[in-house]
Amino acid sequence: MKEFKLFLESLVPFTESEMQVLLSLFSEIQLKKKDYFAQEGEFSSKLAFVSSGVLRAFFRNKTGNEYNKTFFTPSNFVAAYSSITTKQKNLINIQCLTDCTLLVADFRQLTSLYKAYPKFESLARVMAEYKFSIKEKREIELVTLEATERYEIFKKEHPNLENLISQYHIASYLGITPTQLSRIRRQNSKS
Known part of the structure; x- marks a missing residue:
């Protein structure tokens, strides 16, 4: 409390x-x-x-x-x-x-x-x-940003959330498939 x-x-x-x-x-x-x-x-x-x-x-x-x-x-x-x-x-x-x-x-x-x-x-x-x-910002991001950019914003706005929930839920939130999210994460780890 x-x-x-x-x-x-x-x-x-x-x-x-x-x-x-x-x-x-x-x-x-x-x-x-x-x-x-x-x-x-x-x-x-x-x-x-x-x-x-x-x-x-x-x-x-x-x-x-x-x-x-x-x-x-x-x-x-x-x-x-x-x-x-x-x-x-x-x-x-x-x-x-x-x-x-x-x-x-x-x-x-x-x-x-x-x-x-x-x-x-x-x-x-x-x-x-x-x-x-928050709702307006998210709606604009969904239609104007690439999936990689949305993923970076997600990580900044929700630090450590990736460690608590399944990748399926994150992909759904980002408007992409789990396979696409895996590719983005692989690319980010190489950078």
Whole structure:
């Protein structure tokens, strides 16, 4: 909880009483590798802070092929954002790639406190702006950069993640095949 508190304080200057109210909304849960935090077609209402572990957000097409959209690593929030904000069914799956420890809160409970605690709404705005900018950057990279460049960005943005998850998941995230990723990694090791 200490790391979570420091993370929150880095985003919004909460008073001690505001921080206590906010922290009281979250409880710790443990999920095992391959467990789902959210599943396509279900309704989500939970927002979580990743204390440890790695999760992936992915979607599956009609033929069963999976495409990784993003990874959630420690000191990041994870949620099926479109579902919790629109109250519609999830469009994506969120699955643990390792054992995970999450601090989980009910999103509606959090939003119900916006009027009483305006800084909670400020926190939500800061997080939404951050998530949007990350999403936009990633979309631009997918269509404008070569796979090798995307791989280099992945390594900088997610140091050590390669050692924790399968190459299949990294390739899917980069929009390439595992074979292409192997070639890129071989070329990089020769440089």
